Amino acid sequence: MMASLFLIFFIAAVLAIMHYEKVSLSLAVINLVLCVLWLNYHASDTLTILL
Amino acid sequence: MPILFKQLNALGLLAVSTVMMFALYAQFVEHELPCPLCLIQRLGFAGVMLGLLLNALYSPKPKFYTLSTIFAVFGAVAALRQISLHVIPGTPFYGDAFLGFHFYTWAFICFSIIITGLSIISGFAKQYEQNLGQQRLAFKQQPIFIKISVVLAIFILLLNTIITFAQCGPNVCADDPTTYWLLK
Numbered sequence: 001m002m003a004s005l006f007l008i009f010f011i012a013a014v015l016a017i018m019h020y021e022k023v024s025l026s027l028a029v030i031n032l033v034l035c036v037l038w039l040n041y042h043a044s045d046t047l048t049i050l051l
Numbered sequence: 052m053p054i055l056f057k058q059l060n061a062l063g064l065l066a067v068s069t070v071m072m073f074a075l076y077a078q079f080v081e082h083e084l085p086c087p088l089c090l091i092q093r094l095g096f097a098g099v100m101l102g103l104l105l106n107a108l109y110s111p112k113p114k115f116y117t118l119s120t121i122f123a124v125f126g127a128v129a130a131l132r133q134i135s136l137h138v139i140p141g142t143p144f145y146g147d148a149f150l151g152f153h154f155y156t157w158a159f160i161c162f163s164i165i166i167t168g169l170s171i172i173s174g175f176a177k178q179y180e181q182n183l184g185q186q187r188l189a190f191k192q193q194p195i196f197i198k199i200s201v202v203l204a205i206f207i208l209l210l211n212t213i214i215t216f217a218q219c220g221p222n223v224c225a226d227d228p229t230t231y232w233l234l235k
Contacts, residue, residue, distance in 0.1 A: 013101055025114065042091065043088065
């Protein structure tokens with residue numbers, strides 16, 4: 001599952017080379033949300049600490 | 052002026068790629084499998100790399116700096132969370148120490164340096180001046196230094212995808228991994 005997050009970064013980087021700037025940036029933002037969810041899953045009280 | 056900042060971003064990209072390569076070295080040569088929180092910190096570095104890569108390929112833009120900074124803060128939070136797990140006396144550490152600090156502590160230091168660096172470099176307004184000739188260069192026309200740093204970064208992202216899949220597979224990663232999912 002976590003490999004898919006790296007895969008999204010890889011795809012976003014390749015798309016950046018191909019000048020799909022907005023798609024690349026959108027993928028990065030989606031990935032940020034997924035990363036935060038994963039962090040919350042593996043350290044369930046992290047968001048509680050932050051908030 | 053934007054070309055100078057493109058090169059600076061490429062230099063930053065190379066520096067973060069070096070950090071990721073060191074993590075891969077520790078994994079393959081010293082056989083230290085990363086825990087889920089370690090992988091999340093690597094994701095933070097990968098996000099920083101993507102923002103720097105966009106700045107290096109196109110002309111620097113505030114939104115790309117913001118992307119890198121947010122991922123650096125995200126990585127720092129993950130690193131700080133792991134430090135807090137191991138800082139209590141009597142609790143076991145995770146992995147070996149390097150120059151007196153464990154990798155998660157080094158990750159926090161690196162993210163702090165990245166946040167500071169991005170805050171400083173993003174403050175120079177001249178880099179945002181529109182230069183259409185520089186903004187939409189094809190990859191082949193980019194300076195060689197930018198090409199090398201971008202290709203290296205993409206290779207590292209691909210390598211991380213493959214080895215993370217090899218370690219965790221389609222499942223949730225083990226808290227204290229001892230072997231690769233593919234080798235079971």
